[in-house]
Amino acid sequence: MNKPTDLSATTFTLNGQHAQCQPAPGQRLSEMLREQLGARDVKIGCNAGDCGACTVLVDGDPVCACLMPAQQAAGRAVETPAGLHANDPIAHALGESFQNHGAAQCGICTPGMMASAVALLRANPQPTETQVQDALGGVLCRCTGYRKIIDAVMGAPALTRDAPGHAGDAIRRLDGADKVAGREAFGDDIAPPGTLEILVIRSP
Structure with missing residues (x-):
């Protein structure tokens, strides 16, 4: 049966x-x-x-x-985001561009930025800056001021460790790869299910 x-x-x-x-x-x-x-x-x-x-x-x-x-x-x-990075050539290339531009700083917004940008680049491989801004408008970043992220999505030239050496040239962040791949673990990512929580309430 x-x-x-x-x-x-x-x-x-x-x-x-x-x-x-x-x-x-x-x-x-x-x-x-x-x-x-x-x-x-x-x-x-x-x-x-x-x-x-x-x-x-x-x-x-x-x-x-x-x-x-x-x-x-x-x-x-x-x-x-992790699935995109592992399976989609656009996402992988975008992750490299994010690292080249220093676009993944604290990293909490990066997975959302990556997912939104991949959707845009699948539909439009050469977006204008306005189109990039519109596509990323629903994801908030508190670190980069968006300039590096927009440049990364548009693929603008970046100063990297492989570029001709100049004083002050940017280098990739050591933790950038984990952030663009969605592997960076934050506090809530390592808390096991059922973890006790406490809320501190102070007098007004």
Whole structure:
């Protein structure tokens, strides 16, 4: 006798591979990806759709994973920053450009920037600066002031360690590769499920 189908299971494609989860009612896609599937390259910033750090591609379109109910991923193709970096030549080249331009500083916004930029470059390999700004407009960066990120997406020339030597030439950050690949671990990325939390409330 065939086992009855579990109607609560959400089946979809994650970075080209079959994935299936049983998200709780109302669970966010970002939480399902991170906590049930181990995709810690999907960063959690505001959890309100304001910062864009959790941006992933759903059927090729950039989506704030914290705003999308996990059940809506059913039957769709979800790509995370780490999957893009591993599988997509555009993402890999973009990661190299990010490193050349010093565009990944603290790194918390970098996965969202990478996902949004890949979606743009797939549709338009030679975007204008205005198009890059529009594509990245939903992802907030508090470090670079966007100039380095925009230059990296547009592929503008950068001073790197391989360029002719001049005083003050930029060199790649030692931690840049992990940041563009989504491997950089922040505090929330290493906390195991069920970790106790404390909220300090002070008198006004």
